[in-house]
Amino acid sequence: MSDRGxxxxxxEIAPGEFKEFRDCTTAEADAAVALILxxxxxxxxxxxxxxxxxxxxxxxxxxxxxxxSERERSIVAIVGIEKMLEKxxxxxxxxx
Numbered sequence: 001m002s003d004r005g006x007x008x009x010x011x012e013i014a015p016g017e018f019k020e021f022r023d024c025t026t027a028e029a030d031a032a033v034a035l036i037l038x039x040x041x042x043x044x045x046x047x048x049x050x051x052x053x054x055x056x057x058x059x060x061x062x063x064x065x066x067x068x069s070e071r072e073r074s075i076v077a078i079v080g081i082e083k084m085l086e087k088x089x090x091x092x093x094x095x096x
Contacts, residue, residue, distance in 0.1 A: 008020050013029075014035075016040070021075060022040065033076050036068065040068060041061075044060045044064055048060070
């Protein structure tokens with residue numbers, strides 16, 4: 001097992017394009033999260049349709065989160081937290 005953290009391992013930032021997460025720009029991290037989520041959602045929607053059911057957004061979202069690996073959940077959380085911090089920083093305006 002590598003002594004590097006799993007967040008330092010390459011992540012897909014565009015179809016077939018990989019980069020270490022710690023080296024990603026904000027846009028690349030956003031793209032990686034979008035790829036993770038879209039892959040899980042597509043899988044679940046296909047399963048629901050194959051079973052003759054109509055996918056429900058809330059159920060699909062929860063199931064997608066359950067299908068994610070620990071690494072994927074961590075990346076999604078980190079990107080979400082970074083967005084919240086950036087929004088809070090921007091909300092302070094020139095008060096800093």
